[in-house]
Structures are given as structure tokens and as C-alpha cells.
Amino acid sequence: MEGFVAQKLHDFENGKISRRRLIETLTLAATTVYAGGAGAAESPGLTAALVNHISYTCADYKKAADWYSKVFGLDQVGATDHDVALPFGKKGEQPYNVAAKDVPLTHLIIRTRDLNAPPAAGGAPRPKSSALIDHVAYTIADFDRDKASADLKAMGVENVRNGGPYSLHMTDAFGYDVQISGLANNALTDG
């Protein structure tokens, strides 16, 4: 960023760009470089901008959805007789710190279905995976571990326990491991 600013300042000093252009360019850069995140750069390969959804399958999707709604205050939308979506926000909201307009809110899709059944459209059943998502960690706004722990216990959440200095673990309605943390727990600090 500093190099970019220095270059634009140099251009201004040499009369290559106007004062107005300098201000506009730096304003645009300052408000998009770090806020842009998703979709900011076009590269030849693909770039995951954000998790679109997490597909969670269990024996009773309503029970699981109610648990996630209760604990995380998530609304339930688009319910069918076998699944429901729980977006991380309200309709029209942008994902946190994502400027690109074509990146929707992350959501959970909680389902009840037979994962071993052949696809409805025909074809072979899903191949077995030798990988496992053994837990999902959610970022919580203004995370305070002690307060969150007390809140969770008051809600009757089971197996609430510390997960290092920045996070808590718990188990959901189906015994699935759920972690929560604040922004302080990230790729640079975890592990």
C-alpha cells in the first residue's frame, strides 16, 4: 500500500495526475484494499471468496436448526420438508468485511437425508470420503470468552469447554463439535 501511495504522490508531483485525481485515487485505494477482500483480484485460477454454505446432515434437521437458531440467533429461511437454511445475517446484508456484491451471506443448510442413497437424478451413490470435517469454528462479534461461556451454559448448551486462549468448544444437539472464537483467532494465530 505504501509503495502504491508513494507512486501516486510521485505522479502528482510530476504533474502526471491532478490534485483531485490524487485524492480520488488514494481514497478509493484506502477504502477497498483492505475492505475488499473477496473478489478484489482477478486471477487465472479460481479464488474462493467466502464459504457459501456448510451442508450439515443429521437425523432431525428441525432439532438441529433450532439449536443453531437458539445459540447463534440465526433465522431459518426457505424451509422444506427435509432441510432449512440459516443465513449469518438478514436479507440484503453484506458478509462481514466483504465488499463484492456477488458474494452472499454464508449460511448453514441443515438437512435430513440418506447420504448413502443414490442421487435422485440417477447415477452412482456418493463415494465414501476418507476425510472428515471434525469441527466447524464460527467467528463471534465482540467475543468475550467468559461471558460467552456463561451465556452458553445458561442456554443449556452441553460440554462447554475452553479451547485455548481465544475460543470455546461445545457440542450441538447431535454431539457435533462446535467451536466459537473472536477475530483474534485466525490463520496467523491458530496452531
Add this chain to the structure above:
Amino acid sequence: MERFIAGLVKDFESGKVDRREFCQTVALAAVVYGAGDAANAAPERGLKVIGINHISYTCPDYAKARDFYTSVLGMVSTPGKDNGKRANLMFGPEPGKGGSFIVARTAGTEAKPPSKAVVDHIAYTIANWDEARVRGALKAKGLEVTGRDGSLHVRDPFNYDVQISSAAQENAFRR
């Protein structure tokens, strides 16, 4: 922000700030602006989720998973966090500002209590969706692509189902 930068340019022109200070201040302002949304993230009720922090992915060989997700989905293996058994694969906003990561790890001997639920796939949004470009990029990696336009599926090296989505086709409010 524009007013702030205009004032800074004025200070630079009048000699109140030097060149170095000018550049550093604009860069710092950009960082502060990027982090500023945290103030808007106050929870309305209970615990407010603002995003996925990380996905813990356990498999027989984390390096194969690391190479797949960095190559196919443009994730970045966090420098200094690859210890030969696990790696943090970053994507989305910057770390600490809402970014997510996959913790790819090689399965150990520790046993977790069994769960009656399963996360059977993860879907990732690709911005600026172009069907031909996305399909072409996946096929160029030698992957078999299934699914429908705007909602594609591939299998990672461990047969885990990976969905690749456009905003138009995969949106909680348009189901």
C-alpha cells in the same frame, strides 16, 4: 475518508507532513478503515456469528489436501503454520478481519467422541462468476465436474465433496 486525504494532501503541500509521513498515514488509514466495520458488528442478541472462522479438515495426508485447496481454490497456506502435520489455508478477507481458513491436518491417534451429524460438503462462493471460466479452470486441474450451472461439484483428493457456487444459484434467500 476523502476529506481526510484531501487534508493530508494540503498538509503535504504546505510542508506540515513530509513524503514518508504522508505515505505511512494513508496506508494506516486504509488499515483502520478495513478494520472499522468491527464497530458495526455488535451482537443484536446472544452470540452473533459474523462468519466461518475455520473448518477443521482431517484426512490421511494433509499435504495432499493443502496442495488441492491452494491450487484449485486459490487458498494461501499461512507462512510459518505448516508443521508437517497440519497447515492453515487462508481465504476470503484478511486474517483477523473476518477471513476464514481450513485447518488441514493428518489424522492422528486421538479419538473424538462420535457425532450423529456430519458436515457432508462445504460450498465456496466464487465472485465474478463466469460459467465457462470456472468449468475450464476445474477441468484444467483434471477434475471431474458435476452439478448444474452456477452450482458445481468436484471431489478433493480424499473424495470429499466440494461445491463451487455462484451468488445467483446459491443464496439462502433465493431457495
